[in-house]
Amino acid sequence: MRDLNRWSLIGFTLFMAVVLTLLPMPNWAIWARPAWVLLVLIYWSIMAPHRVNIGVAWVMGIILDVLCGTLLGEHAFALVIVTFFVVRMHNQLRVYPALHQSMWVLVFVVIYQFILFCIQGFLGDAPKTLLYWSSSFTSMIIWPWISMMIRDQQRRHRTSM
Amino acid sequence: MGLAVLLMVLDHRGAGFTQVRAALSMPLSFLEYGISWPIQFVGKVNTMVSTHDTLVKENVDLKAQHLLLKAQVQRLVAIESENNQLKALLRSSTQVNGKVLIAQLLAVDSDPFVNQVMLDKGSREGVYIGQPVLDANGVMGKVIQVSPMTSRILLITDNHSGIPVQDMRNGVRAIAMGDSYSGNLHLINLPQTVDIRVGDQLVTSGLGEHYPMGYPVGEITAVIKDPGMQFATIVVAPKAQPDKSQEVLLIWPAQKVAAEKVVASIPVTQPLSPAHA
Numbered sequence: 176m177r178d179l180n181r182w183s184l185i186g187f188t189l190f191m192a193v194v195l196t197l198l199p200m201p202n203w204a205i206w207a208r209p210a211w212v213l214l215v216l217i218y219w220s221i222m223a224p225h226r227v228n229i230g231v232a233w234v235m236g237i238i239l240d241v242l243c244g245t246l247l248g249e250h251a252f253a254l255v256i257v258t259f260f261v262v263r264m265h266n267q268l269r270v271y272p273a274l275h276q277s278m279w280v281l282v283f284v285v286i287y288q289f290i291l292f293c294i295q296g297f298l299g300d301a302p303k304t305l306l307y308w309s310s311s312f313t314s315m316i317i318w319p320w321i322s323m324m325i326r327d328q329q330r331r332h333r334t335s336m
Numbered sequence: 337m338g339l340a341v342l343l344m345v346l347d348h349r350g351a352g353f354t355q356v357r358a359a360l361s362m363p364l365s366f367l368e369y370g371i372s373w374p375i376q377f378v379g380k381v382n383t384m385v386s387t388h389d390t391l392v393k394e395n396v397d398l399k400a401q402h403l404l405l406k407a408q409v410q411r412l413v414a415i416e417s418e419n420n421q422l423k424a425l426l427r428s429s430t431q432v433n434g435k436v437l438i439a440q441l442l443a444v445d446s447d448p449f450v451n452q453v454m455l456d457k458g459s460r461e462g463v464y465i466g467q468p469v470l471d472a473n474g475v476m477g478k479v480i481q482v483s484p485m486t487s488r489i490l491l492i493t494d495n496h497s498g499i500p501v502q503d504m505r506n507g508v509r510a511i512a513m514g515d516s517y518s519g520n521l522h523l524i525n526l527p528q529t530v531d532i533r534v535g536d537q538l539v540t541s542g543l544g545e546h547y548p549m550g551y552p553v554g555e556i557t558a559v560i561k562d563p564g565m566q567f568a569t570i571v572v573a574p575k576a577q578p579d580k581s582q583e584v585l586l587i588w589p590a591q592k593v594a595a596e597k598v599v600a601s602i603p604v605t606q607p608l609s610p611a612h613a
Contacts, residue, residue: 244446
C-alpha cells in the first residue's frame with residue numbers, strides 16, 4: 176500500500192511534466208520552455224534512484240517522442256543517457272547546496288539538449304537559432320522551485336526515503 | 337539505450353513504422369484532448385463575456401461578408417459545372433470537386449523544431465495518411481499520422497515537406513520545399529533565367545497527386561539571382577496561417593471520393609458543390 180502511495184506521487188509529477196511540455200506557449204517563448212520531464216526525472220533519480228532510473232526515463236522518452244512528433248526514440252535516448260549519469264552521482268547531488276545543484280542541472284540539461292541537437296543534425300534540421308539553448312537556462316532557474324515543490328509534497332505524503 | 341537507437345533507425349528508415357507510431361499515440365490522445373479542452377474553454381468564455389455591442393457589430397460585419405462570399409460562390413458554382421462539362425467533353429480525368437470536412441486544431445504544442453499540428457479528427461471520420469489540409473487562406477499541409485480521434489499534420493513549411501506548385505501568371509511549375517526556421521518556402525532547382533517575379537501567386541499544380549490542383553500556396557517575396565550559384569534562390573511566403581487559424585478543412589479529392597465509397601457515407605462531410613457534370 177505504501178509502495179503504491181510512493182509511485183502515485185512519482186507518476187503524478189511526471190504526468191504534470193508532460194502536460195507542461197504540451198501546454199501551448201506564446202510564439203516568442205517557445206524556445207525557452209524548460210525541459211520539464213527531464214527536471215522531474217533528475218529530481219526522482221536523485222531522491223529515489225532504485226525506483227526511477229533509466230527504465231522510467233526510457234518510457235518517458237518514448238511518450239515524449241510520440242506526443243511531440245519527433246523521431247521515435249530521440250528523447251528516450253537523451254533522457255536515458257542523462258539519467259544514467261544522475262543515478263551514478265545521486266549521492267553527491269543529494270548533499271549539494273541549492274546553487275551548486277542548479278549548476279549541475281544546467282550541465283545535465285545542456286548535455287540533454289546537445290544530444291537532441293546532434294540527432295536533429297543527423298536528420299538535417301538542427302535548430303539554427305541560438306535561442307535553442309535558452310531552455311537550459313530557464314531549466315536551471317526553475318530547478319530550485321521544482322525541487323522544493325516536490326519535496327514539500329513528498330513530506331506531506333510521507334514518502335521521503 | 338540500444339533499443340532507443342534501434343527505434344530511431346527503424347522510425348527513420350521503415351515506412352511501415354507509422355502504424356506503430358499510430359498505435360502508440362492512440363492511448364495518449366486523451367492527454368492532447370485534456371490539455372486542449374480547458375484552453376479552448378477559456379476562449380469560449382472570452383467570447384461569452386464580450387459585450388453585446390461588439391457582438392452586434394461583428395454580426396453585421398459577418399453578414400455583409402457572408403453575402404459577398406455567397407455571391408462569389410454562386411458565380412463559381414456555375415463556372416465549376418461548366419468547367420466539368422467541358423472537361424467531360426474533352427474526356428479529361430480531373431474533376432474540380434471533392435468532399436470537405438471542417439476540423440479543429442488541438443491547442444497542443446509540438447517541439448519547436450517540428451512543424452506539425454494536431455487535428456481533432458481521425459480515422460473515425462475517414463481521414464487518411466497523405467490527405468491535404470487547407471485553412472481559409474491556402475494549403476496548410478498534409479496528414480502524416482492518423483489515430484481514431486486525432487491526426488497529425490505536417491505543415492508545408494517543414495523541412496521535410498515539398499509541394500508541387502505552379503505560377504499563376506505564366507504556368508511555370510516548380511517544387512516548393514519548406515524551411516522551418518524562417519517559416520517560408522523555397523522553390524528549388526529553378527534556373528537563373530526562370531521567369532518568376534516578386535509578387536507572383538503560386539497555386540498547387542496537382543502533379544504528384546497528393547494535393548488537388550489550383551489551391552493557393554503562397555506569394556513570391558524575394559528572387560535572388562546570384563551568378564555564382566547554379567540555381568536561383570526564390571523565397572515564397574505561405575498563405576496559410578497555422579498559428580492564427582483555429583479551423584481547417586480536410587479535403588477528399590474527387591478521384592479519392594470515387595475510389596472510396598465508404599467516405600461518402602459519413603454524414604458530417606458535405607459536397608463542395610452541388611453541381612455534378
